[in-house]
Amino acid sequence: MFTTYTLNELAEIANNTVAVKEDSTKPKVSLSFELNRSHILKLTKASAEIIETKVEEITPKKEEPKTEDKKDDDKKESENKDEAKDETKTEEKKDGDAKEGEAKTEDKPEEKKEPEPEPKKEYKTTKVPHTYAIAIKEK
Numbered sequence: 001m002f003t004t005y006t007l008n009e010l011a012e013i014a015n016n017t018v019a020v021k022e023d024s025t026k027p028k029v030s031l032s033f034e035l036n037r038s039h040i041l042k043l044t045k046a047s048a049e050i051i052e053t054k055v056e057e058i059t060p061k062k063e064e065p066k067t068e069d070k071k072d073d074d075k076k077e078s079e080n081k082d083e084a085k086d087e088t089k090t091e092e093k094k095d096g097d098a099k100e101g102e103a104k105t106e107d108k109p110e111e112k113k114e115p116e117p118e119p120k121k122e123y124k125t126t127k128v129p130h131t132y133a134i135a136i137k138e139k
Contacts, residue, residue, distance in 0.1 A: 003041075003042075003043075003138060003139065004138070004139040005043050005046075005136055005137065005138055005139075006136075006137040006138075006139065007046055007134050007135075007136065007137075008135070008137070009132070009134045009135055010027075010029065010048060010134060013027055013048045013050070013132050013134075014026075014027050014048075016050070016132075018050050018052055018130050019050050021052060023052060023053040023054070023055070024050055024051065024052045024053070025050060025051045025052075026050075027048040027049065027050050028048065028049045028050075029046070029047070029048050029134075030045075030046070030047050030048075030049070031043060031045070031046050032044050032045035032046070043136055043138070045136075046133075046134040046136055047131055047132060047133050047134060048131070048132045048134060049129055049130065049131045049132075050129075050130045050132075051127050051128070051129050051130075052127070052128045052129075052130060053125055053126070053127050053128075054125070054126050054127075054128055055123050055124070055125050056123065056124050056125075056126065057121055057122070057123055057124075058121075058122040058123065058124050
């Protein structure tokens with residue numbers, strides 16, 4: 001006795017959008033057979049698997065400075081305020097000197113802020129398996 005199995009869905013799966021992509025494998029077909037007491041093989045299960053490789057860009061996380069204690073932050077803020085007061089006093093003195101008729105220019109060159117170099121782009125590849133069950137028609 002001969003048995004013919006028809007797997008019509010296999011052609012549709014092979015032409016599927018996932019299977020046609022460049023980074024996908026060819027469909028791998030798995031067939032499961034069963035041997036009964038009469039020594040006759042019967043197809044019990046059929047499936048096709050396509051493995052798609054996806055490439056995703058990883059966005060780096062910006063690291064924030066770690067703060068140990070709030071007290072340290074408060075001390076830094078108060079120091080910054082004191083420095084700002086000192087700077088305003090020195091500026092007032094300079095303005096007073098300039099009013100006397102002397103034109104003063106600052107000796108400090110202007111600092112140009114260079115743009116930060118862009119971090120290197122990192123990519124992550126993941127393999128996504130797609131498994132399709134195939135209906136079996138027996139003749």
